[in-house]
Amino acid sequence: MIRWLLGHDTPALNEAEICTPAERADGQRFRHPGRRRQWLLGRATAKTLILRHVRESGRPIEDPRRLSILTAGSGTPRVILDDTELPLSLSISHSGDTALCAVCQRERGRLGVDIERVEPRSAAFASDYFTRRELELAESLDREGRDFALTLFWCAKEAVLKALGTGLGRDPREVEVLALPASGNDPARSLPVKLADRPAPAVCCGRLEGMACAMAVLPERCH
Ligand SMILES: CC(C)(COP(=O)(O)OP(=O)(O)OC[C@H]1O[C@@H](n2cnc3c(N)ncnc32)[C@H](O)[C@@H]1OP(=O)(O)O)[C@@H](O)C(=O)NCCC(=O)NCCS
CATH class of the missing domain: 3.90.470.20 (4'-phosphopantetheinyl transferase domain)
Known part of the structure; x- marks a missing residue:
């Protein structure tokens, strides 16, 4: 099954409540505050979607900071739960204050x-x-x-x-x-x-x- 979600920026979006220290270090690469905000919105939307995906697969997780969404060298997002990479394909896109994310098990295919x-x-x-x-x-x-x-x-x-x-x-x-x-x-x-x-x-x-x-x-x- 492929799940997708459209997320919107709100003032309540708080990096410290959403991101792990590794993600926050990754986010430092954005010099432009607007792009950094889009990056955060993408992380928030993707984590909401992944938490839903793993919950429906029978593995409930509450805290988004147990997940890290980091980028492979190419830029493709990777999903790490605690210290283990999950076999998921995740894709993220932003436009203005909106983010679109989709996720599926990697065996289903690679998403964009x-x-x-x-x-x-x-x-x-x-x-x-x-x-x-x-x-x-x-x-x-x-x-x-x-x-x-x-x-x-x-x-x-x-x-x-x-x-x-x-x-x-x-x-x-x-x-x-x-x-x-x-x-x-x-x-x-x-x-x-x-x-x-x-x-x-x-x-x-x-x-x-x-x-x-x-x-x-x-x-x-x-x-
Ligand atoms: C990936 C790319 C097409 C995205 O274009 P965009 O319309 O500006 O941005 P979008 O908001 O739709 O997508 C950005 C997301 O794509 C994802 N992404 C980036 N590179 C990716 C890649 N190689 N493969 C898959 N996903 C990728 C990331 O998740 C990124 O979001 P994040 O940085 O917040 O995690 C473009 O930025 C790109 O090709 N980048 C890598 C190669 C490059 O920089 N080439 C420059 C020479 S032309």
């Missing part, structure tokens, strides 16, 4: 999520990061639809690149969206996506609180 405010993309951004086919798909829509579609495609690319663990270290054009999502109000619509050198990831996408978001799952054997 992304959430972005919908905004127009410049021609330079579009030609650097989207394929010809993606641009043609977006150009078939009116302006509002185009802004949403390109933001959604970008979310899908980042979600897949996070599931791979490379982030933008890999060319986003190697993740290609093949069709527009089905229309309708379902917040989780599947999106056909091709990956240059691996089996296609499963991607779903939608709109959450007006923002575009996507979640990708890659089979564990791809790693």
Whole structure:
């Protein structure tokens, strides 16, 4: 089972009540206070989700400071309970004062999520990061639809690149969206996506609180 959660910043969010000393040391890498706050919101949201996940698997834990969410060298988050790494795949994304997190057992696959405010993309951004086919798909829509579609495609690319663990270290054009999502109000619509050198990831996408978001799952054997 894959669980996800959208978290919002509140003044009550207190680093000392949420984070372990190892996490707080990790958080020192952010010089910008706004980014550090997003990092904290991501930790708080992810811990709420993981505590729910382990509780429903029959292992209740109350104190979020028993969990540490640290980053592997690549940036992928790792989940440590006391001194033992849990076999979970966790992904975190932030946009403004919102964080989106998803978690599953690692044997289920590797997760990536992304959430972005919908905004127009410049021609330079579009030609650097989207394929010809993606641009043609977006150009078939009116302006509002185009802004949403390109933001959604970008979310899908980042979600897949996070599931791979490379982030933008890999060319986003190697993740290609093949069709527009089905229309309708379902917040989780599947999106056909091709990956240059691996089996296609499963991607779903939608709109959450007006923002575009996507979640990708890659089979564990791809790693
Ligand atoms: C991962 C990346 C795509 C995130 O982009 P973003 O839209 O700015 O940020 P988001 O809020 O959506 O995601 C940030 C989260 O992604 C996660 N993340 C970072 N690198 C990751 C990676 N390689 N794999 C999986 N997840 C990663 C982290 O959890 C991070 O949150 P945290 O730092 O608070 O823990 C991008 O920052 C990246 O590629 N970074 C690593 C490579 C890099 O810096 N390349 C620079 C050359 S282009």
